[in-house]
Amino acid sequence: MKNILFLPIAMFAFGMDAYVVAGIIPEISTSFQITEAQTAQMVTAFTLCYALSAPILATLLAGFPTKKALVLSMLMFIAANLVTIFSTHLTMLLASRALAGIGAGIFSPLAAASAASLVPAEKKGRALGLLLGGMSAGTVVGVPVGLALATWLGWQGVFAVVIGIALIGLIGVVLGVPQICVAPPPSLKARVALLASRSVSATISVTFLTAVASLGLYSYLAPVITGITQQTNLTPYLWIWGLGGMVGSxxxxxxIDWVKRPRTILLSVLTLMFVAIFSIPSSLPLPSIIAFVPFFLWGAAGWSSLAPQQHTLISLQPEQSAAVVALNSSSNYLGGAVGTLLGGLWLGHGISVIQLVYAAAAVAAVAIVIQVGILRQSANAVTKECKSI
Structure with missing residues (x-):
């Protein structure tokens, strides 16, 4: 396991870099004299390129030395964050975020493949969990830490911290990861082909809508809290959301191991997320302890939604497990990008942040309806099978 210990550090940097903007939107908006909706598109640029870069570039990476690809993608990520720090206008800022997303998108699936090949078969699950945990911790823990650091370092200093963490990961890759050759991540063609299955496409659509509602709204946490309560101290809400995310993860x-019904569990998770998001506008003006509850439940539900989906998809396509899990991951980040983009358009047309929250809840409700349909279809299939016997 020691050969892969630095890979989760790089993944932590990616998770922090993707959503740290959510906490420092006001500072960046003021610095560039742009709207908060425009600033939030930094998240869209990163997550959209992260979601699409791996499947699109997978074919091009076939046969390319794995360690060299890991190093080059990390260098691209670091360079892009340097450009972010020294950006002078919005176009430059968004371009740098897109390049950072591409670097992270190339690195992540190769890191997962490397981790799986560098450990014994009985430790592969633990190794992959370590990488996923690194990225989730980057968002759950790194974002509130970044917001706290912004008080002393400014928003540029937050991205400098991301660069520092990424450099540690890069050094670890250079010194600790051996020269290996792994199979390239599933190509875009392989992922899209899986959508021909109605069960897979329905499941993926729920992942996409969940991300639109959860990650899309999270990108606008600063204007939501400030708009409803006029508070400028966002740190407690980010920590509570992150704590919920850690508990859920x-x-x-x-x-899942106990109940053994991931689809039913996901329906419960989605319902919890809907209730949590819908109650934010009414709970925020209340005393802190009450106001924090929806954020804790939202974080827990949002971060616990991926695991049931992965279990379901692997059971549907056991022979294409790598491709179907990769497709689910791409759908998650694509949903986050689309949610952030739609939220920017929403606020750009002068619609209130309260209505934005209710719109996110409505998207979660659509995901619930689709999930109910999936459960009914599965129950009908079981009934038909029993009758045929």
Whole structure:
């Protein structure tokens, strides 16, 4: 396991870089004299390129030395963040975020493949979990830490911290990861081909809509809280959301193993997320303890939604497990990008942040309806099978 210990550090940098903008939107908006909706498109640029770069570039990476690709993608990520720090206008800022997303998108699937090949078969699950945990911790822990650092370092200093973390990961890759050759990540063609299955496409659509509602709204956490309560201290809300995310991430696997019905669990998770998001406007003006509850539940539900989907998809396509999990991951980040983009358009037309929250809840409700349909179809299939016997 020691050969892969630095890979989660790089993944932490990616997770922090993707959504740290959510906490420092006001500072960046003031610095560039742009709207908060325009600033939030930094998240769109990163997550959209992250979601699309791996499948699009997978074919081009075939046969390319894995370690060299890891190093070059990390260098691209670091260079892009340097450009972010020294950006002078919005176009330059968005371009740098897009390049950072491409670098992270190339690195992540190759890091997963490398981790799986560098450990014994019985430790592959633990190794992959370590990488996913690194990226989720980057968002759940890194974002509130970044917001706290922005008080002393400014928003540019936050991206400098990301660069520092990425440099540690890069040094670890250079010194610790051996020269290996792994199969390239599933290509775009392989992922799209899986959508021919109605069960897979329906499941993926729920992942996409969940991300639109959860990650899309999270990108606008600063204007939502400020717009409803006039508070400027966002740190407690980010920490509570992150704490919920950590609890959800660490408990959902045990719940799935215990109940053994991931689709039903996901329906419960989606319902919890809908209730949490819908109650934000009414709870925020209340005392802190009450106001924090929806953010904790939202974080827990949002971060626990991916594991049931992965279990379901692997059971649907056991022979294409790598491709179907990769497709689910791409759908998650694509949903986050689309949610952020739509949120920017929403606020850009002068619609209130309260209505934005309710719109996110409505998207979550659509995901619930689709998930109910999936459960009914599955129940009908089981009934038909029993009758045929």
């Amino acid at each position: 660490f408990t959902i696997g045990h719940l």
